[in-house]
Amino acid sequence: MKTITIGAFEAKNRLSELLAMVEKGQRIIITRRGRKVAMLCAADNKGVQ
Template identity: 60%
Template sequence: MKSVPIYEAKNRLSELVAAVEQGETVAITRRGRPVARLVADTGDAPEHLPQRQRAAAALAELRRLRHGVRLEGDPKAIAREGLD
């Protein structure tokens, strides 16, 4: 990870953003101490979320999908059938 003082980051922002786009992480420092970090925007890609958030999102999606769906028959028999 590259460290850059804040006064230098102001002058080289375009260059630093280009480096971040290439996958590098840039720490911005003030008086030698990190105060911010430039990282690439990953959007809302689920693989970049913490595990707890991914699990919550998956459960919410399952709840949405099951809305109005009714299973006919014995749930255990249906599960065993799914294993075959």
Template identity: 60%
Template sequence: MEEVGVYEAKTHLAELLARVERGERITITRHGKAVAELVPPAPHDPQRIRDAMERLRVARAKLGKRGIKITRAEIVSWVHEGRK
């Protein structure tokens, strides 16, 4: 994995992103210390999404038995809030 300083990363961001698109991983450093990594996104995993949805369904059912109702809209709102 290549290391690139913050200034160089800022100056050559488009080139670094093109390299990441080709599968490379690049560590960005500040004063020789790693502060970030540019990596390709994780592949889409439909099973992981199904598993997460099942865990949410089970959690909603358990909470519902205790009188706590959670709507899909609330869950979607929490997901979006977590991305901020």
């Protein structure tokens, strides 16, 4: 699956949709003013409490 890049403002407005995409295996890079600042990816539930 191809990684999607999205701006911070748009990510804020579409968070629920983005989380649903991540649950299906999509990786999402979040940018601010053209610079990469974060990545959304599925958490491994084995070590999460």
